[in-house]
Amino acid sequence: MSYSELNLEDLYLQMQDDLYDGLKEEIPLQVREALERGQSPQEILDEGLVAGMDIVGVDFRDGILFVPEVLMAANAMKAGMEILRPLLTETGAQRIGKMVVGTVKGDIHDIGKNLVAMMMEGAGFEVINLGINCDADKFLAAIREHEPDILGMSALLTTTMPYMKVVVDTLGEEGIRDEIYVMVGGAPVTENFAREVGADAYGRDAAVSVEIAKSYMARKNSEASKQLA
Numbered sequence: 768m769s770y771s772e773l774n775l776e777d778l779y780l781q782m783q784d785d786l787y788d789g790l791k792e793e794i795p796l797q798v799r800e801a802l803e804r805g806q807s808p809q810e811i812l813d814e815g816l817v818a819g820m821d822i823v824g825v826d827f828r829d830g831i832l833f834v835p836e837v838l839m840a841a842n843a844m845k846a847g848m849e850i851l852r853p854l855l856t857e858t859g860a861q862r863i864g865k866m867v868v869g870t871v872k873g874d875i876h877d878i879g880k881n882l883v884a885m886m887m888e889g890a891g892f893e894v895i896n897l898g899i900n901c902d903a904d905k906f907l908a909a910i911r912e913h914e915p916d917i918l919g920m921s922a923l924l925t926t927t928m929p930y931m932k933v934v935v936d937t938l939g940e941e942g943i944r945d946e947i948y949v950m951v952g953g954a955p956v957t958e959n960f961a962r963e964v965g966a967d968a969y970g971r972d973a974a975v976s977v978e979i980a981k982s983y984m985a986r987k988n989s990e991a992s993k994q995l996a
């Protein structure tokens with residue numbers, strides 16, 4: 768189908784509908800159409816892909832959709848994100864820091880975490896994306912190997928979010944907690960919860976996470992230059 772005849776509002780509604788129906792061949796066509804009309808990647812994410820996934824989330828919660836359908840919707844969303852990936856990651860921004868990011872143990876949700884990773888890359892961070900179901904040992908090994916400035920953890924389930932504390936505590940036991948800035952995020956995570964698990968910051972969404980990470984790097988660099996002076 769050609770989407771050029773739809774007005775912008777209908778194009779986004781179609782994108783939401785097709786994401787809901789898991790039509791992963793259609794989503795990239797619609798994303799390209801929106802880009803051709805001058806829409807920014809952020810607008811396409813917010814108005815089309817994330818808005819569609821929000822509807823999926825509500826119907827999943829209410830027992831109208833089940834895991835197989837939600838998985839198809841997730842794959843359709845990923846197909847759209849693949850079109851946006853180069854636009855979000857290749858901005859030519861100067862390297863400003865390094866981040867290790869992963870979804871915690873027991874949790875396989877990765878769409879939001881991948882979005883955070885892409886936007887961090889676009890802002891100039893080198894990102895080591897550990898994937899899903901990461902235990903404390905995996906985070907620890909990656910921190911030792913890559914020596915990042917920031918550790919990002921994602922959790923989408925109320926049953927897996929407490930694992931963030933296990934990771935933070937492990938960093939403490941290993942004596943490296945003070946060497947790394949810990950950010951946590953994911954739908955059930957809150958500012959209070961972030962404090963409770965001993966994280967340094969809560970990233971409400973990908974854009975906010977990027978801003979928090981950038982201001983942390985600015986503080987870190989200015990402290991380092993004060994010490995040199």
Ligand code: B1M
Pocket residue numbers: 817820821823824825827828829834835837838841873874875876877878879880882883918919920921922923924925926950951952953954955969970971972973974976
């Ligand atoms: Co899941 N699931 N799911 N699921 N799923 C939720 C999370 C749920 C809220 C749905 C619901 O009931 N309404 C519910 C959790 C309820 C709860 O814990 N209270 C739920 C459930 C119950 C489950 C299963 C247990 C279902 C079952 O098997 N019976 C199961 C668990 C599997 C497991 O992990 N062990 C399950 C499985 C799945 C799928 C595999 C089918 C699929 C995941 C596919 C994938 O990710 N590859 C899936 C999906 C897609 C969802 C919903 C519908 C959508 C999640 C999503 O991708 N959102 C979700 C409903 C919802 O969240 N409302 C749901 C879009 C994404 C862009 O947003 O991930 O929030 P989000 O990320 C945002 C911010 O949160 C933030 O920035 C992102 C971008 O702005 N952020 C960070 C995220 N991580 C960050 C890290 C940071 C900073 C910011 O670090 C610095």
